[in-house]
Amino acid sequence: MTATALAVTAGCMPGPLSPPAAEGPLGKGGAQAVRAQQRGFALPSWSAGDYAGPEAAAYVKAIADTGARWLQLNPTWYQQSPHDDALRTTGETASDNSVRHIIRLARAAGLKVLLKPHVDLLDGQDRATIRPADPGRWFAAYTRFIVHYAELARESGAAEFAVGTELAGVSGERAEWLAVIKAVRARFDGPLVYAANYDEYPNVRFWDALDLIGVDAYWPLAQVPTTDRAALRRAWEPIAAELAAFSAARHRRILFTEAGYVSQQGATTRPYSWTISEVRGDEEQAAAYHALLEGFSGRTWWAGVHWWMWDDWPGAGETPHALAYSPHHKPAEQVVRRWWRGR
Secondary structure, three states, X not given: OOOOOOOOOHHHOOOOOOOOOOOOOOOOOOOOOOOOOEEEEEEEOOOOOHHHOXXXXXXXXHHHHOOOOEEEEEOEEEEOOOOOOOOEOOOOOOOHHHHHXXXXXXXXXXXXXXXXXXXXXXXXOOHHHOOOOOHHHHHHHHHHHHHHHHHHHHHHOOXXXXXXXXXXOOOOOHHHHHHHHHHHHOOOOOOEEEEEEOOOHHHOOOHHHOOEEEEEOOOOOOOOOOOOHHHHHHHHHHHHHHHHHHHHHHOOOEEEEEEOOOOEOOOOOOOOOOOOOOOEOHHHHHHHHHHHHHHHOOOOOEXXXXXXXXXXXXXXXXXXXXXXXXXXXXXXXXXXXXXXHOO
């Protein structure tokens, strides 16, 4: 194991900032995607009132202060089990009024909004396991769900919209997804993306109908815990080469719709896990942030990153803040500031 300590000051400095990348080709809908690389944070909601709560304005302001230019919002509906064909709201679903409220706050703070609705399972399984017993009924229910948020996105002034997230069990169904995307485009005229998990994106069959390829970039980068930025940077090189070829073949830029690391020792070995260890790993988290930004910021096919995630709402987090994905008040936040603000 390499255990090079990561300094929070000069050791995190990335050097000269890369210029914004040129925009790639447009999708079928002709929506003009944002030309500069996206610099964003996800702010998921865990209850009906989070986005309208007293912390919302402070969170939006703090995100903007990092140099971010985007805010990702994640209202969530639920289904009972992987084989269910009904989607429903619960007390953990952000209310529509709260979503409208935080979009207004974001726009006032100069942030563009990616509205990225999620579907989760009440039985606790991963959404990638969704394989409905009646696909036709499920896609009809999913279309009602996603169209609802496409209309909300249009009415509220969101800049970009995700038609789905990490639905590997159904993302190989081309005809059904083309119908979903057509229904969304009838209601929202901004750029569209689908957020595929890092091991799902090659199997998605409808990238040509979208404006951006979205990847939730949770690739393992190490076999043992490390704060070695150079080693993490090298680990990205074959992944970046694969993504560059994929982007060129499909004539779409690739957006990291999610990327993140918990503040736990070993975060780089399983970036997709909330619970790796009980040992705090701020330096490892910061090294991973630096390696990603250093490895991708100058690549023209790369459309940017939305970090998962800014912070938990008070009382909502199952993981203590010191060990959670949030970089807020940790060395990783300073890495972001140096890359995105130059200080």
